[in-house]
Amino acid sequence: MKKKLISMMLTAAMVASLCACGGTPDADNGQSAGGDSSADSEAQSSGGQEAQAPEGATSIEVWTNDRHDLEYVESMIDQYNQSNSDGIFINLTVITEDYQNMLALAYNGGTAPDVVTANSLPLNTFADTGILVPLNEYIDADETFQKVNEPYEHAYEGLNLRNGNIYGVYTGMRSGVRVEYNKDVVEAAGYQEIPTKLEDYIDMAKTITEQNGGSCYGIGFTSSSPFERLLEMSAQVSGIFYYDYVNGRYDFSGYKEILELGQRFISEDIAYPDQQAVDNMRALFAEGQFALWSNASQEASVFTDQIPVNGFEWGVAPVPSITGEIKGALQTTPSKSWGIVSSSENKEQAWKVIQYFQSEEFVKGYLENGYCLPISTYMDGVIDKSKIGRLADFSMLEYESVYPQPPVINLTGDDYRVVLWNAVMDYVDIDDAIEDLNTRYNEALDADVASGATKRLVISDYDPLHPNDGTMTYLEE
Amino acid sequence: MQKTNKERKKISRDDLVAGLMLTPAIVFLIVCSIYPFIWIFRYICYDYNGFTATxxxxRNITRMLGDKTFWNSVGHTFEYAAYKLIFIIPLSLLMAVLLNMRMRGASLFRGMYFMPTIISTSISGMIFAFIFATQNGIANSILQGMGIIDSPIKWLMSRDWVMVTVTIMAIWGGLGNYMLYFTTGMNGLSEDVYESAKIDGANGVQTFFRITLPMLAPVLKVVLMLAITSAFKDYEAIMVLSKGGPGNRSMVMFLYIYNLIFGSTDSTSQAQIGYGALLSIMAALIVGTVTIIYNIVAKKLDDVV
Structure with a gap:
């Protein structure tokens, strides 16, 4: 009898423990309204403390995947929570790992937040599935918001705009790729400025490598998407892009010349012998191990705070093109937009929170802290540029723009950046690589268009210098 | 007759208790193991990006048959597994035998050799990236210092060397684990046999080949099977160390599948869970087939011996 009783108790305990693993939405709400437990622990681990909304206030749950600007954003939210007269309490949760999946899971589980950082959320998933709501009505009703953020001037097809609907308004911009260089070494090699022609640029790198006999190389490449960080951008400003917008096809044929030139970095032993992770290569650049590095405006804070360059003066220059002329736009990345999740029961209050996040006061401080470059001409005129430090060197060039998002496809095999870099490294023949990419990308595009998984984007009046200005059409065949 | 019914009743009550006791484990098994397995099959005929399924x-099967990257990665997986097994099993057995000789400090050495097993593979991958750097790497410095090489070896940048590098790392990471299996197996061997051999005048080599190895055969069989399956599934360290490069030379099948299922932020493609699910089934079939072949061969060898 005693044995049976113990058995029953053990069974009950195990079943109870199993049930406890599940938890209820109410229990979750007790900890953080709308947030899931793993997200809460993430927020707490980031240093943020779980704040409680005052009685009667509407708690607006905000999720972000940005950590670098947390100090500023949290201080502004504290200020808002203490002073706003709308009875709104913002509860911020930071999720830096697996943000998209966490958000999708929360949405499907009914615990999604009200407002989310939206610039990293692909529209083909988050907008087409109805997770994000269009903001057009809110924007149209708010002239101040329009003045500060210029939402319609900075709406980019496939990025924050789809079928005329805007799902998030950008407040900032990360510059396109620039060349960051060791001024001392470059000048010692007899160059006063960075050549605008790619061949001359390679010659300069070669001179540096030869002059320094292994103690300092001309250029360094990272193992993380190396093609994207110089040669692809040189191709862009030379008017070469991987998607033929006029015909709605992928076309890699234009890359041949740039790949042949790029091969010189390797075949002539010009580049630093290793291609390591980005931070390792940044550290090597800061140590003077190579003279030319290329990356976007995030390097301003990296080389002043994270991995400071102390031993030499470093400069910033535009990436070279094949002929020295600019024939195409340089890709930039708009940043920091906010969206409203369709499951929110407090959409009006959620929009008020976005209004605050994108108010002149909030954005001015954000930009002056050097977190990104201004995207609107209004804010560009408002901020004190003397406060943004080396970020000023990465100011927007007149030929920088945002390319419309080419169709997202289900590709078999390697991505074009991997294959084209393999061609630069001479692991594959250039012609074979181009033929392989043209075949695989267009096969996948045709199949996905046929199955309805994607649509073919066509811009009949496409202008490589102003890629976002043409008339965009989505074809279903 | 009445008694038998009572017994039956008692048995059924016991069954109920046992059933209740097993319920949590069965629920966990269904939720965490059986459901995901069925779920994989559900998506093999879909393009699924985690949000929408078409x-x-x-088409996924046709794609798989013509996917050169995948089939090359299968070849690389066999190559990697072969290199790893050829070195790691004899080495770990040797280490186990040496450290089982009751020498001084054996426990300390055993602990040291086992230590890599408890280090995260991603951390060890990063450390090995520094060790095997062409410029300023410790491995090249030592080899050049000893006069073995004249110019630095491109351990991670050369298609000829990268497999050597990932194999060295795999051996370093797994040696202690297999050594421990063998040590445990040897602890179960009777001392009497060794004493008899000693009396009969057997030397160390004879003792190893005539006594230790045959008596360890059952353990060796299990260890080999574990080693084969784990070698075919390795990808974490390779992902950190070489990202499957250069030029896909160290791309193993589970790394390729991982890249497909989780997608990449700097890619024009998207997460391909459906296609990845199909490839993972094919990979499981490959690993399963290899294991079955190994078991048949091992059984045949048993019969012969």
Whole structure:
């Protein structure tokens, strides 16, 4: 009898423990309204403390995947929570790992937040599935918001705009790729400025490598998407892009010349012998191990705070093109937009929170802290540029723009950046690589268009210098 | 007759208790193991990016048959597994035998050799990236210092060397684990046999080949099977160390599948869970087939011996 009783108790305990693993939405709400437990622990681990909304206030749950600007954003939210007269309490949760999946899971589980950082959320998933709501009505009703953020001037097809609907308004911009260089070494090699022609640029790198006999190389490449960080951008400003917008096809044929030139970095032993992770290569650049590095405006804070360059003066220059002329736009990345999740029961209050996040006061401080470059001409005129430090060197060039998002496809095999870099490294023949990419990308595009998984984007009046200005059409065949 | 019914009743009550006791484990098994397994099969005919699923019929199967990157990665997986097994099993057995000789400090050495097993593979991958750097790497410095090489070896940048590098790392990471299996197996061997051999005048080599190895055969069989399956599934360290490069030379099948299923932020493609699910089934079939072949061969050898 005693044995049976113990058995029953053990069974009950195990079943109870199993049930406890599940938890209820109410229990979750007790900890953080709308947030899931793993997200809460993430927020707490980031240093943020779980704040409680005052009685009667509407708690607006905000999720972000940005950590670098947390100090500023949290201080502004504290200020808002203490002073706003709308009875709104913002509860911020930071999720830096697996943000998209966490958000999708929360949405499907009914615990999604009200407002989310939206610039990293692909529209083909988050907008087409109805997770994000269009903001057009809110924007149209708010002239101040329009003045500060210029939402319609900075709406980019496939990025924050789809079928005329805007799902998030950008407040900032990360510059396109620039060349960051060791001024001392470059000048010692007899160059006063960075050549605008790619061949001359390679010659300069070669001179540096030869002059320094292994103690300092001309250029360094990272193992993380190396093609994207110089040669692809040189191709862009030379008017070469991987998607033929006029015909709605992928076309890699234009890359041949740039790949042949790029091969010189390797075949002539010009580049630093290793291609390591980005931070390792940044550290090597800061140590003077190579003279030319290329990356976007995030390097301003990296080389002043994270991995400071102390031993030499470093400069910033535009990436070279094949002929020295600019024939195409340089890709930039708009940043920091906010969206409203369709499951929110407090959409009006959620929009008020976005209004605050994108108010002149909030954005001015954000930009002056050097977190990104201004995207609107209004804010560009408002901020004190003397406060943004080396970020000023990465100011927007007149030929920088945002390319419309080419169709997202289900590709078999390697991505074009991997294959084209393999061609630069001479692991594959250039012609074979181009033929392989043209075949695989267009096969996948045709199949996905046929199955309805994607649509073919066509811009009949496409202008490589102003890629976002043409008339965009989505074809279903 | 009445008694038998009572017994039956008692048995059924016991069954109920046992059933209740097993319920949590069964629920966990269904939720965490059986359901995901069925779920994988559900999506093999879909393009699924985690949000929307589009039925594509047999297209994923056609894609798989023509996917050169995948089939090359299968070849690399066999190559990597072969290199790893050829070195790690004899080495770990040797280490186990040496450290089982009751020498001084054996426990300390055993602990040291086992230590890599408890280090995260991603951390060890990063450390090995520094060790095997062409410029300023410790491995090249030592080899050049000893006069073995004249110019630095491009351990991670050369298609000829990268497999050597990932194999060295795999051996370093797994040696202690297999050594421990063998040590445990040897602890179960009777001392009497060794004493008899000693009395009969057997030397160390004879003792090893005539006594230790045959008596360890059952353990060796299990260890080999574990080693084969784990070698075919290795990808974490390679992902950190070489990202499957250069030029896909160290791309193993589970790394390719991982890249497909989780997608990449700097890619024009998207997460391909449906296609990745199909490839993971094919990979499981490959590993399963190899294991079955090994078991048949091992059984045949048993019969012969």
């Amino acid at each position: 039925f594509t019929g047999t």
